[in-house]
Amino acid sequence: MSESPVLLNKHEVERLLTYDDLIPRLESVMGKFSKRDSSEIIQPVRSVVPIQQHSGFLGVMPAYLTAEGILCTKMVAFYQRAEGSSLPSTQATVLLFHPEHGNVTAIMDGEAITAKRTAAVSAISAKLFKPALSEVLCILGSGQQARSHYDVFTKLFKFKEVRLWSRRKEMAQRFVNDLQDPVTVCSSVKEAVIGADVIVTATGASQPILFGEWVKPGAHIAAVGACRPDWRELDDVLMREAVVYVDSREGATAESGDIILSGAEVFAELGEVINGSFPAQHEKTTVFKSLGMGIQDAVSAKLVLEKWNSEY
Ligand SMILES: NC(=O)C1=CN([C@@H]2O[C@H](COP(=O)(O)OP(=O)(O)OC[C@H]3O[C@@H](n4cnc5c(N)ncnc54)[C@H](O)[C@@H]3O)[C@@H](O)[C@H]2O)C=CC1
Ligand SMILES: O=C([O-])C1=[NH+]CCC1
Structure with a gap:
């Protein structure tokens, strides 16, 4: 049986994700993505369910990065909010999967990542x-x-x-x-x-x-x-x-x-x-x-998990 996934809240994700670490990884993955080598990166255009009544949408953003060993998806909801609303307009959760076995290894807040x-x-x-x-x-x-x-x-x-x-x-x-x-x-x-x-x-x-x-x-x-x-x-x-x-x-x-x-x-x-x-x-x-893009969430989430693993 696989281990339970790591659960990371917004505060933890915010603390672990630094721009100094993130920027080089984003540059590298975006450069690779633009070569369109599907043996390296698979990232479909996000699936979107429009929510017309609330001027919003729900998006699902999967990505698979073979060399980096990252299998990931983000689910993101964007709702137009009245200013001062206690709920954020953009809410998201990111799931990381074990790329060989498909089990979920981490579930983390996606707001800070986004x-x-x-x-x-x-x-x-x-x-x-x-x-x-x-x-x-x-x-x-x-x-x-x-x-x-x-x-x-x-x-x-x-x-x-x-x-x-x-x-x-x-x-x-x-x-x-x-x-x-x-x-x-x-x-x-x-x-x-x-x-x-x-x-x-x-x-x-x-x-x-x-x-x-x-x-x-x-x-x-x-x-x-x-x-x-x-x-x-x-x-x-x-x-x-x-x-x-x-x-x-x-x-x-x-x-x-x-x-x-x-x-x-x-x-x-x-x-x-x-x-x-x-x-x-x-x-x-x-x-x-x-x-x-899903690949941006994927490298961010992997970075957060690596940092978390290095601390525990
Ligand atoms: N490109 C990307 O990867 C991402 C894009 N977004 C988009 O960025 C935008 C901002 O997102 P958040 O900061 O999370 O939202 P937020 O709700 O925190 O901020 C929205 C800002 O837009 C203003 N605003 C709302 N309606 C307006 C209008 N009709 N005219 C002028 N200003 C208006 C609000 O006053 C507020 O200052 C949204 O459109 C969202 O969909 C969000 C996440 C990722
Ligand atoms: O990439 C993203 O997470 C989003 N783009 C527009 C709203 C959310």
């Missing part, structure tokens, strides 16, 4: 695509993703100014009150993004909130929200004028309203830049459209 791995991947995009002189960071949204993006972007890069916009100004103010360093709270998206070198969009918007006419030429946008085919964060002008990178071409074509509805062309996957197949056009305006 927050950190998404922000870490956006930070990798910024490392590759942001303008050489990047002084102003702008974050749109003040939820979980906004916070993890703030943490990793300010850890990895030096900005002279950080700006934040949120739909309700008091939520932006609350976000800023928790921080050590100064952040400018802006009253409109336009005010927040004009002159910004790096822009993160991490909102639950379903209509465009960021317009190309406001974006500084050469800026980099890490677009994290709008993960349904009919949801948008970015307008057509921005999508058509920028060089568009994605995490997975199949995922973007199936799920990204910003790509599908604008008709924008995908230039490359982030992994194709990491593995040297395509260039990073950092002198141009760039959009990295993130949808999230």
